[in-house]
Amino acid sequence: MKNTPSRQLLAIGQLSQLTGASVRSIRHYDEHGLLTSVRASNGYRMFPEKAVTQVKQIQRMIATGFTIDDIRGFPDCMLLIEGARSCDQITDVQRARLEAIERQIADLEKRRARLLKTLNEGVIPPVD
Numbered sequence: 027m028k029n030t031p032s033r034q035l036l037a038i039g040q041l042s043q044l045t046g047a048s049v050r051s052i053r054h055y056d057e058h059g060l061l062t063s064v065r066a067s068n069g070y071r072m073f074p075e076k077a078v079t080q081v082k083q084i085q086r087m088i089a090t091g092f093t094i095d096d097i098r099g100f101p102d103c104m105l106l107i108e109g110a111r112s113c114d115q116i117t118d119v120q121r122a123r124l125e126a127i128e129r130q131i132a133d134l135e136k137r138r139a140r141l142l143k144t145l146n147e148g149v150i151p152p153v154d
Contacts, residue, residue, distance in 0.1 A: 035064070035072035045081040055084055058094050087116075091123050 042049045055061045056071060061080055063071040087097050100116055144150050 034075060035066075036075065036077065038063075038071050038073065041073050041077055041081060044078050045085070047081050047085060052081060054094075055081065058098060060084055060094070060097060090120065091127075092119070 036044070038049050038052055041047070041052055045052075047055075052061070052073075053071070056063050056073075061073060061077050063073050063077075066072050084097060087100075088094075096119060100113065140150075140153070
């Protein structure tokens with residue numbers, strides 16, 4: 027990244043305050059190539075203003091169930107602003123995750139039904 031005037035760069039603490047992400051999380055994102063930082067003369071990491079949007083998007087993706095490795099696979103999609111269309115790559119992965127969650131829910135519902143039957147009837151039903 028080209029060194030830009032310091033007024034356009036944010037210290038890691040400032041980025042943390044603006045995004046609500048911990049300094050540790052921001053370092054983690056930076057170390058895994060999800061953010062771009064430059065080192066100031068004092069050795070501190072400095073981030074461009076667009077990192078605010080990037081960190082918020084990373085947080086949303088993590089909350090949705092993406093791993094850091096998943097997110098690293100979508101560099102072009104990571105800068106989406108709130109309300110913007112999702113990129114096709116992310117949508118495909120989200121669909122696959124949703125299908126996996128639905129399978130887990132179906133399995134949990136079967137387990138719940140067996141447990142209820144055991145509790146209500148005192149008999150352990152056979153496993154499907």
